[in-house]
Amino acid sequence: MRLWRALERRRPPGLGRSRAWRSPLRGPWLTSVFGAVLLVALPVVIVTGLLSYAAYAPRFGQAFPPDVGWLRLPYFDWPTRPVWLYQVTQGVHVLLGLALVPVVLGKLWSVVPKLFAWPPGRSIAQVLERLTLLLLVGGILFQIVTGVLNIQYTYVFGFSFYEGHYYGAWVFIGAFVAHVILKLPRMVRALRSRPFRDALRDGRPEPPDPDGLVPAAPRPATMTRRGVLALAGGGGLLIAVLTVGQAVGGTAARRLAPLAPRGGYAPGPGDFPVNRTAAAAGITAADAGERWRLVLTGARTVELDRAALLALPQHTAELPIACVEGWSTVQTWTGVRLRDLAAAAGVPEPASAHVRSLERFGAFNQATLQANQVADPDSLLALRVGGADLTLDHGHPARVIVPALPGVHNTKWVRLIEFRER
Numbered sequence: 001m002r003l004w005r006a007l008e009r010r011r012p013p014g015l016g017r018s019r020a021w022r023s024p025l026r027g028p029w030l031t032s033v034f035g036a037v038l039l040v041a042l043p044v045v046i047v048t049g050l051l052s053y054a055a056y057a058p059r060f061g062q063a064f065p066p067d068v069g070w071l072r073l074p075y076f077d078w079p080t081r082p083v084w085l086y087q088v089t090q091g092v093h094v095l096l097g098l099a100l101v102p103v104v105l106g107k108l109w110s111v112v113p114k115l116f117a118w119p120p121g122r123s124i125a126q127v128l129e130r131l132t133l134l135l136l137v138g139g140i141l142f143q144i145v146t147g148v149l150n151i152q153y154t155y156v157f158g159f160s161f162y163e164g165h166y167y168g169a170w171v172f173i174g175a176f177v178a179h180v181i182l183k184l185p186r187m188v189r190a191l192r193s194r195p196f197r198d199a200l201r202d203g204r205p206e207p208p209d210p211d212g213l214v215p216a217a218p219r220p221a222t223m224t225r226r227g228v229l230a231l232a233g234g235g236g237l238l239i240a241v242l243t244v245g246q247a248v249g250g251t252a253a254r255r256l257a258p259l260a261p262r263g264g265y266a267p268g269p270g271d272f273p274v275n276r277t278a279a280a281a282g283i284t285a286a287d288a289g290e291r292w293r294l295v296l297t298g299a300r301t302v303e304l305d306r307a308a309l310l311a312l313p314q315h316t317a318e319l320p321i322a323c324v325e326g327w328s329t330v331q332t333w334t335g336v337r338l339r340d341l342a343a344a345a346g347v348p349e350p351a352s353a354h355v356r357s358l359e360r361f362g363a364f365n366q367a368t369l370q371a372n373q374v375a376d377p378d379s380l381l382a383l384r385v386g387g388a389d390l391t392l393d394h395g396h397p398a399r400v401i402v403p404a405l406p407g408v409h410n411t412k413w414v415r416l417i418e419f420r421e422r
Contacts, residue, residue, distance in 0.1 A: 094326030139172030299346025
């Protein structure tokens with residue numbers, strides 16, 4: 001067509017120069033191997049990410065972003081069993097997402113000639129294909145960069161991480177699905193085009209391909225395709241080893257996780273991560289001291305001090321607490337069952353419970369718990385951890401701990417629990 005010929009004559013500087021990409025290793029086979037790995041792994045990252053959003057109970061308007069229109073996931077009660085559910089789903093999401101970074105970079109390296117090809121297409125169909133590729137590459141790089149910055153608590157971008165990451169995920173998902181539909185037959189043909197072992201050992205260029213991935217004037221190879229795959233796979237494995245300790249939890253495991261953003265605090269029962277300290281929340285020892293009272297509301301209002309709570313039947317449970325950044329810890333918690341407090345407020349079977357903190361500001365100074373979360377026998381208003389009183393940073397005088405609940409919804413410095421009837 002005349003349009004495509006005109007575009008070809010008006011090439012922007014730096015685009016369309018095939019001689020700039022001369023590695024003989026590039027080609028459909030290597031690109032397809034990277035693509036096959038991502039085709040298996042990326043859906044796991046996507047599903048665990050969406051499950052993380054669902055765990056925040058968006059029906060109560062407390063997931064971020066709260067109003068997503070037609071992108072809303074179906075509402076369902078986030079389960080409390082198994083107790084390690086959120087620990088595993090979020091740990092896998094963060095750990096696998098980080099480990100895939102070298103694989104993503106390897107895939108981008110293998111297709112870089114395609115990204116800079118000019119003209120961008122010789123038909124409307126090719127232009128649409130390039131558009132999905134642009135959204136795919138831009139989407140995955142956006143998710144990686146914002147996710148890594150969030151893990152390290154570095155918010156240099158001028159928007160909410162939660163909103164950007166959620167909407168960015170849907171842009172990427174749409175582009176990913178379209179790309180798979182368009183490219184899956186080619187990927188299968190490329191993988192079947194030569195024996196796997198022979199292709200690994202070979203450093204010679206593949207036959208010319210219609211996508212232009214094989215260089216027209218290749219340089220001599222400096223490594224085999226085995227070396228490229230080992231470099232990407234070894235990089236992913238190294239990242240996983242350096243971060244898995246924070247997902248497993250425990251003092252010993254954290255020593256093996258130098259990339260973990262949160263370390264311990266004081267030796268003893270309180271030696272586990274803290275996202276928001278009492279000082280950052282504006283909580284003083286006086287706020288949590290003798291004047292502190294817990295207010296329960298429901299069919300009746302009950303006010304309890306810490307001594308009265310300690311006089312109630314105590315229950316002990318070993319439960320994990322996990323955060324969206326990927327870290328987790330398993331601790332032994334002791335306190336009063338939430339369902340016992342609901343009964344004390346005259347609501348033995350509440351539809352939900354709204355918990356408020358002494359913290360006056362902050363996105364997570366309150367949380368709403370589902371009926372099944374209040375009723376679980378291991379859901380506690382915890383007063384002690386590891387056999388010792390909670391420290392101020394860990395929520396003294398009392399905090400919520402619920403099985404499989406995201407860490408920020410295990411509200412600290414609790415001052416009020418409103419039990420709502422069905």
